[in-house]
Amino acid sequence: MLTGIHPKLPMRNRNRTIEYYMNLGFKKFGDAEYPEYLMLEKDQVQIHFFKFIDLNPKENYGQVYIRTSNIDHLYQFFLDRKVNIHPNGNLQIKTWGQREFYLLDPDNNLLTFGQSI
Structure with a gap:
């Protein structure tokens, strides 16, 4: 029986x-x-990370989708902390029934945060 998943970036x-x-x-x-x-x-x-010194961020396609129960609060929390939202990833409603926004970490790993409508 599966009990969780912890991505490694x-x-x-x-x-x-x-x-x-x-x-x-x-x-x-x-x-x-x-x-x-x-x-x-x-x-x-949980998110786990492994050291990859030679990583070229422009060639990194690491991605994680994180579900949240209060996307408005989380989005505002990040804005208040001056977190850079992905230029094409402001909070928006998607056609697949999710409200989502995106961040890129320092190594270009894409973090998608989503909540069902």
């Missing part, structure tokens, strides 16, 4: 990744420190 700089995601409200998960690996969580969502 590439990162070039561990400290920069921590700083970016902590600004989104994530916290470190676990007590151990691994220079090549990072686990972060917010609410019930």
Whole structure:
């Protein structure tokens, strides 16, 4: 029986990744420190990261879709923290019955946040 999923995304700089995601409200998960690996969580969502120093962000297609129960609050929370929303990803209603917005992290991983209408 499946109980969860924790995506693994590439990162070039561990400290920069921590700083970016902590600004989104994530916290470190676990007590151990691994220079090549990072686990972060917010609410019930964990995202794991592996070190990939030679990553070319323009060639990175890492993506995560994160569902939320209050997209308006989350969107405003990010705006209040001066998080850059993807230029084509402001909060909008999609034809597939979702309200969504998008962020790009420092390594060009696409984070999509969505809530069913």
